[in-house]
Amino acid sequence: MPVLRAFPARSVVALLLLVGCPRPQIVAGPPPDPGALYIEAKKAHGIPETLTCDAKAFVEAPENSGRYALHLSVKRPASLRIEALTAIGDPAAVLVADQGRFALLDLRSNVFYRGPATPENLSRLIPAPLRDEELVALITGDIPELPGGRPDSAARDGDGYRLVILSPRLRQDVVLGGDFRVVQVRRSDAANNLLWSVGLDEHDDASGAQLPRLLHLEAPAGKIKVDLRLRNVLAGKPPPSGAFLLGVPPGMRVEEVQ
Secondary structure (H helix, E strand, C coil), X not given: CCCCCCCCHHHHHHHHHHHHCCCCCCCCCCCCCHHHHHHHXXXXXXXCCEEEEXXXXXXXXXXXXXXXXXXXXXXXXXXEEEEEECCCCXXXXXXXXXXXXXXXXXXXXXXXXXXXXCHHHHCCCCCCCCCHHHHHHHHCCCCCCCCCCEEEEXXXXXXXXXXXXXXXXXXXXXXXXXXXXXXXXXXXXXXXXXXXEEEEECCECCCCCXXXXXXXXXXXXXXXXXXXXXXXXXXXXXXXXXXXXXXXXXXXXXXXCC
16 A cells, blocks of 8 residues: 655645745746836826716825825816815815915914925915926826936836936936836935925726826925825816816905925
8 A cells, every 4th residue: 555655744834925925927038128118117107088076085294294184186287176174074274286376274273375286385275396297197096207208218127127217416216017007206416315205105097097086295304294185086077167176265464385
């Protein structure tokens, strides 16, 4: 009668792990061309043109820390409306940016701010060192434009890619999934000091695009961390007429800012 040899328990466990656990998929082949990869990634995020949603913002920063209920409306390339709501859903502040101009109606202090749509002015509501077009791109799951930048290098990373975009003074590192979803964007200066990083997660492709439901921003120099959770996302339907216009209410103090 044949003798059955006993395997050590550790060998059995190791064999089961090898059989039952799929290994990470590695994309074989030469490194991708950075210019072609950038074009394909941008093409994959050509939609949506517009997006509206409810959101929760969790902010850690020297100013404006706290939790905020928001309603967002964006239109590419750089139109933005953020309504910060009270506990009962009434507006506490409304910020708009359109065609390079900014306005903030702050009902908490009865002040109307207006001026250029700089990162500093946009941070008067939710702190983030981002331009208006960068905010719109990230909310819609796209790669933000790096002014004066060009694709410099690319590499395969698991089943996705890493793409480096360089300008004379800045570097932008982009992590992409195999389906070109944007997973992370890091912006650094010429000395490789991190200016900001945004991670994008919980993507939803129901609209035909890879839209993130969670964005996590860190800006070390400003000691800023922001988690933005999006829900009730409506993609492709234009916001109401006048969504990106904001007039001065009667009797409100106006402050011009630069």
